[in-house]
Amino acid sequence: MTKRVIVIGSGIIGASIAYHLAKGGAEVTVIEADEPGGLATRASWAWINASWGNPEPYFRLRLASIAHWHKMQSEIPQLAINWCGGLIWDIPPAELDAYAAERAQWGQPLRKVGRGEIHVIEPNLTTVPDYGYFAPGEGMLEPLATTKVLLDAARALGAEVLAETPVKWLAEEHGRVVGVMTDVGVIHADETVVAAGTRTDHLLDSVGVTFKMSSPAGLLSHSKPAPKLLNGLVMTPGLHVRQTAEGRIVAGTDFAGADPEGNAEGLAQDLQAKVEAMVQGAEGLGLDFLTVGYRPTPADGFSAIGRPHSKNGLYLVVTHSGVTLAAALGLFAATELLSGTRDPLLATFSPDRPTLT
Incomplete structure (x- = not known):
């Protein structure tokens, strides 16, 4: 039945x-x-x-979901997922190294990349550290x-x-x-x-x-559309950025977005200013709109x-x-x-x- x-x-x-x-x-x-x-x-x-989320059972669940996203793409051709990979250096170097070692032990090695390779992956970044890590199997979509x-x-x-x-x-x-x-x-x-x-x-x-x-609040800034300036996801201290399919650069203090703290417009403008300082070619791009999402947690x-x-x-x-x-x-x-x-x-x-x- x-x-x-x-x-x-x-x-x-x-x-x-x-x-x-x-x-x-x-x-x-x-x-x-x-x-x-x-x-x-x-x-x-x-x-x-x-590459985010502990303990190991949560990591395993997320890894399984990445595999199933690929399967769903083969089932539903209209699914447009950009498997661009992500650059990560949003925590102090010692913690970052320990984090990468743990992920390698769990079977998801992150590639250590120096300043030169970071610029190859994302040539428009104005300031980069001596090294970071690249997660090649990760992606983004238009939600x-x-x-x-x-x-x-x-x-x-x-x-x-x-x-x-x-x-x-x-x-x-x-x-x-x-x-x-x-x-x-x-x-x-x-x-x-x-x-x-x-x-x-x-x-x-x-x-x-x-x-x-x-249901914590998370604010993201969305720039006006621009030509392609970013190839993938970039996670830096206090600023996570990606560029959408229509060319907007979306930014938050982290991937969940910042707490608006009663000053959503001011925080969004501050995020946009940081984007324009970090991404060559984004100067003067300007904030188009902001979103505040409440994350069911x-x-x-x-x-x-x-x-x-x-x-x-x-x-x-x-x-x-x-x-x-x-x-x-x-x-x-x-x-x-x-x-x-x-x-x-x-x-x-x-x-x-x-x-x-």
């Missing part, structure tokens, strides 16, 4: 889950309170990486465009996407979640997946499930995937590293929902771990 599944949230995580569920034969309905694409996704720096491609791929497999349809609460009968309450009444399903970002804890609370999370900082409190009919996926992890978490969630098989890489990412309940 075909399983009916509701996915709450159409950001990159929800879109990936919907695609994999539809591919697996489920009858899928994606429900989004706003426009398709989600909110946090639109404001992501959009770095696909395994909203990628999410829309995934939603279109899910639709092509029969999924329905309901935009501007806020979920008021989760519908429950006899202790089992049976769907969602909306302005038009209850929409029923065999399984309900909460991939609702910052609204996750509110929705879970409606069925008596406690989940501890935070489990209380201990690591992904939460599975059935909270073993609640029948309910499945949860919430993580900060949505762009990196969307490919793997979409596959793993769909597999568990449709076959009951939980991937071993999820062993430490239960939503019921003590730090979250």
